[in-house]
Amino acid sequence: MWLKNMNTQTQSNRERIIKVAYQLFYTKGYNQTSFADVANELGISKGNLHYHFPSKGALLNTVIALRKQQIIEMFAQWDGEFSDAKDRLKRFIQMMINNEANLVRYGCPLGSLNVELGKDQRDLQGMSREMFDLYQHWLEKVFTQLDSKKSKARSLHLLSMTQGTAMMTYIYSDSKLLKDECNAINEWIDSL
Amino acid sequence: MWLKNMNTQTQSNRERIIKVAYQLFYTKGYNQTSFADVANELGISKGNLHYHFPSKGALLNTVIALRKQQIIEMFAQWDGEFSDAKDRLKRFIQMMINNEANLVRYGCPLGSLNVELGKDQRDLQGMSREMFDLYQHWLEKVFTQLDSKKSKARSLHLLSMTQGTAMMTYIYSDSKLLKDECNAINEWIDSL
DNA sequence: GTCTATAAGAAGATAGAC
DNA sequence: GTCTATCTTCTTATAGAC
Structure with missing residues (x-):
């Protein structure tokens, strides 16, 4: 250390x-x-x-590598704190609430980077999508605790809801919208 | 003419x-x-x-004005074709399906532009958000046919779901994801 | 490792001829 | 209305001194 x-x-x-x-x-x-x-x-x-x-691309590469490492460490910590699947999923939603100020002002760091790079720099987008894959795989693993057959579809559905929530929160600079949508997502998790 | x-x-x-x-x-x-x-x-x-x-900003301004006009005409046409609220909402979702190829390759034209401009060009973002407002107001009006008290919250929720769907479709270049999420949204509309 | 200087090109924008 | 030429500034990147 x-x-x-x-x-x-x-x-x-x-x-x-x-x-x-x-x-x-x-x-x-x-x-x-x-x-x-x-x-x-x-x-x-x-x-x-x-x-x-x-080069600038090399810098981006290094930045994304650091970010990926931090995401992996975050999941390891969450897995240590919670064993119940729904608790783990809600911890993910709680992260959005905790990050309210940044979401309102700058949007989702994963989504916005991916959109920007995907427009005409597909090679760079590939790097940024790997961060998304980390989330998707972790969520799929957690959903497997509930129902292995539906785990992949549910992981994509949850990511879709959080991306939409982050986007709307950002576009309207609206923290109430963030809370309302996160509450709706948590209710969906409870209903599973 | x-x-x-x-x-x-x-x-x-x-x-x-x-x-x-x-x-x-x-x-x-x-x-x-x-x-x-x-x-x-x-x-x-x-x-x-x-x-x-x-200037480039003037060109963007004109482009957005054209886009807003087209959106208004689109809603007028939909309102002429359908009177039932749920039919109108489903027409909105159908638009996403019809636009599959562009969503997969370039993402949502409203969302991506807003994200890009919002980062450090707040003045330009204001113009682009007006396109969003057109959708939000139309949806709120349609939801009022069902329940005037919940209309605003539901309009934002529907926009959130469609933005998330567009984003995930784009990031993973996945048209199946688009169809699955649009089906889920249509089921939600039916459940109201 | 860090600096200054500089290249080489692209960007937004203007001036003036036709 | 349309063109060529030019200006200025910004951007990525390199060279070479310290």
């Missing part, structure tokens, strides 16, 4: 770049974020940025 | 520009579409484009 930063008291510039890029890609969008934006935010030079990441 | 093109045998360049921009903003995204893209597609010069539309 402490091995990570053994040689430095604080984060390395490389780590800082990834974190700032992660944030800016989410809040401004990937195409609307330039190397200059990232460099200015950190107070470093663009040349330095190119030393750590030869 | 024929007055529109009284002086020309075919479309004017201005009309052609709007149509091509409409298409490219949808398929490539607004930020990823340049004046050069539009001009090349039509075989005209960039200077010509700037004669008709002084």
Whole structure:
């Protein structure tokens, strides 16, 4: 654990770049974020940025890899906290509620990135869809605890509902809509 | 009717520009579409484009105005074809099925544009959200035929479901998912 | 590892000829 | 109305000094 930063008291510039890029890609969008934006935010030079990441695509790749790792760790923690399938599913919905402020202002970080990249950069979209796959597979696994035959269809249905909820919350900047839709989703989970 | 093109045998360049921009903003995204893209597609010069539309924002404005007009005409036609509330709602869902190929390849034209512009161009997002408002108001009016108290909440819920469906259909390029989710939405409409 | 300088190209937009 | 030419700024990326 402490091995990570053994040689430095604080984060390395490389780590800082990834974190700032992660944030800016989410809040401004990937195409609307330039190397200059990232460099200015950190107070470093663009040349330095190119030393750590030869291209913008390489930076996105690294950002997504970090995000995937965080998602995997999140599921591991949830699985440790809850064993009941419905409790696990509701923990997923609770994540949306907890993330209200960001959803209202910036939308779903997975969905918006995927839409942006899918338009004319299919290669990059493939990378971003892998984050979606992590959610889909975890949900399918959890739904299998309830009914293995319906698990895949239900996982896609739940993702569809959460994506729609995130989209509407974002478009209308409406946190009440978020809560109402999350309540409806939780009732659906209870009804299974 | 024929007055529109009284002086020309075919479309004017201005009309052609709007149509091509409409298409490219949808398929490539607004930020990823340049004046050069539009001009090349039509075989005209960039200077010509700037004669008709002084700025890119002005072009987007005109494209959205056209789109809003088409949406209004679509609702008028549906209202003429169906008087029953549930028939009208199902016509809305049928539109998604009819548009399968585009949804699979490019996603929802309203949702994706709104997400893109909302990231850091809130002024432009306002224009694009007006298209959403047209749908929301029409749906609320139709739901009022069933139950005036629940009409607004139901209109938002239906939009949420359709946005989620469009998003998942797009991300996984999955037309079967589109049909399954549309069937589920139609069942929900029947249950009201 | 980090900087400055610079290339090479694309973008939105303007000026002026036809 | 349409064109070519040009301007300015931004963007990704490279080269070379420290």
